Amino acid sequence: MKPLYTLAAGAALAAAVTQANAAEIEVLHWWTSGGEAKAANLLKQKLEAKGHTWKDFAVAGGGGDSAMTVLKSRAISGNPPAVAQIKGPLIQEWGEMGFLGNIDKVAREENWDSFLPPELSAYDKVDGHYAAVPVNIHRINWLWANPEVLEKSGIDSLPKTWDEFFADAKKIRDAGFVPLAHGGQPWQDATVFEVVLMGVGGADFYRKAFVDLDPEALTSDTMVKALKTFKKLRGAMDPDIAGRDWNIATSMVISGKAAMQIMGDWAKGEFTAAGMTPSEDYLCEAAPMTEHMFSYNVDSFAMFKVDDKGKQQAQMDLAGLILSKDFQTTFNKAKGSIPVRMDVPLDDFDACAKSSREAFDAAQAQGGLVPSLAHGMAVSASVQGAVFDVITNFFNDPDMPAEKAAERLASAVRAAG
Numbered sequence: 001m002k003p004l005y006t007l008a009a010g011a012a013l014a015a016a017v018t019q020a021n022a023a024e025i026e027v028l029h030w031w032t033s034g035g036e037a038k039a040a041n042l043l044k045q046k047l048e049a050k051g052h053t054w055k056d057f058a059v060a061g062g063g064g065d066s067a068m069t070v071l072k073s074r075a076i077s078g079n080p081p082a083v084a085q086i087k088g089p090l091i092q093e094w095g096e097m098g099f100l101g102n103i104d105k106v107a108r109e110e111n112w113d114s115f116l117p118p119e120l121s122a123y124d125k126v127d128g129h130y131a132a133v134p135v136n137i138h139r140i141n142w143l144w145a146n147p148e149v150l151e152k153s154g155i156d157s158l159p160k161t162w163d164e165f166f167a168d169a170k171k172i173r174d175a176g177f178v179p180l181a182h183g184g185q186p187w188q189d190a191t192v193f194e195v196v197l198m199g200v201g202g203a204d205f206y207r208k209a210f211v212d213l214d215p216e217a218l219t220s221d222t223m224v225k226a227l228k229t230f231k232k233l234r235g236a237m238d239p240d241i242a243g244r245d246w247n248i249a250t251s252m253v254i255s256g257k258a259a260m261q262i263m264g265d266w267a268k269g270e271f272t273a274a275g276m277t278p279s280e281d282y283l284c285e286a287a288p289m290t291e292h293m294f295s296y297n298v299d300s301f302a303m304f305k306v307d308d309k310g311k312q313q314a315q316m317d318l319a320g321l322i323l324s325k326d327f328q329t330t331f332n333k334a335k336g337s338i339p340v341r342m343d344v345p346l347d348d349f350d351a352c353a354k355s356s357r358e359a360f361d362a363a364q365a366q367g368g369l370v371p372s373l374a375h376g377m378a379v380s381a382s383v384q385g386a387v388f389d390v391i392t393n394f395f396n397d398p399d400m401p402a403e404k405a406a407e408r409l410a411s412a413v414r415a416a417g
């Protein structure tokens with residue numbers, strides 16, 4: 001047994017080391033809803049347990065559009081935060097502009113390449129070097145539902161096709177509920193449209209249209225059909241969608257005002273935060289016709305270049321703990337996503353998370369895995385913005401024919417690309 005004084009001296013030394021390297025880092029993110037804030041807080045606590053200080057830079061606004069605008073203005077004024085939530089190809093854009101640091105050291109030490117799927121970790125590397133750390137895998141193509149509302153409407157299972165969906169929507173409406181909760185914001189419109197497009201066109205078509213930006217696919221009959229189906233969904237919504245936040249829409253399902261919502265599984269974070277249990281209090285299923293597909297959205301934290309050694313250490317520590325097995329489990333349970341580490345067992349996750357992982361594996365094996373355009377995984381930020389504009393204008397204009405929207409989509413994408 002070690003003498004007591006040695007233990008005490010050791011502890012004092014450890015504390016001194018921690019203090020010497022301790023730093024404050026500012027972390028920009030947009031996790032401000034009930035479920036999101038709980039998840040973000042877990043990260044803050046872990047970082048602070050290592051002796052560092054998390055300076056919270058939360059910019060409200062689902063999907064992160066406002067956060068990205070604020071990040072740009074901070075960077076332009078020469079004062080970016082040390083860490084920022086950024087996703088997909090946008091990480092490359094920041095890297096190519098010379099803003100991001102290099103966290104290969106921690107990636108090598110902890111062997112990230114052995115447990116991250118290469119198609120996902122590629123987003124976090126700039127010129128082959130890690131500049132960001134992935135946190136999770138969100139699935140977009142989910143349909144969430146309140147079983148009690150369905151029962152009161154005489155519906156015993158969730159719709160598998162869009163025809164079934166519209167038939168069910170009528171029953172729900174007749175029973176006095178809102179069939180589909182929605183928030184009329186461009187990113188939410190695009191989220192719903194992307195899911196409809198996947199179902200109507202299938203994974204190969206989705207890739208042609210929303211990854212390759214093929215003009216023929218963008219103006220095809222399949223695109224027109226998807227646009228028409230999407231527009232028809234307006235009839236399943238309530239009249240007050242304009243500007244509504246996504247979590248307010250989720251709360252309509254939670255409270256039993258609405259029957260269903262199409263949204264990524266951060267919505268599950270809201271159900272979880274409300275103390276609800278899947279299969280009992282709420283249902284999660286693939287959105288109509290997308291059972292064999294998985295539209296993925298991976299949150300990442302990008303590390304900005306910092307000179308201060310303490311801040312560099314804090315960035316490495318943050319990156320390391322984000323990918324620790326333990327954190328992957330607790331965080332993703334709260335966030336509604338699944339671990340991005342493939343070697344984390346999901347045994348004690350809930351049924352929705354288990355079904356998400358199964359869907360991910362199956363889609364990966366069978367070509368059904370697609371990057372989410374609505375969540376910044378598929379195309380550049382400028383093309384994404386152009387698509388958002390066309391989709392939202394079409395959704396809000398009762399007179400615009402779907403054929404015209406498809407033409408506009410193709411020309412807006414050409415102009416932005």
Ligand code: GAL
Pocket residue numbers: 030031036061062063064138246266297298299375
């Ligand atoms: C997504 C993000 C999710 C979730 C959602 C709503 O873009 O990846 O983590 O927070 O926005 O804010």
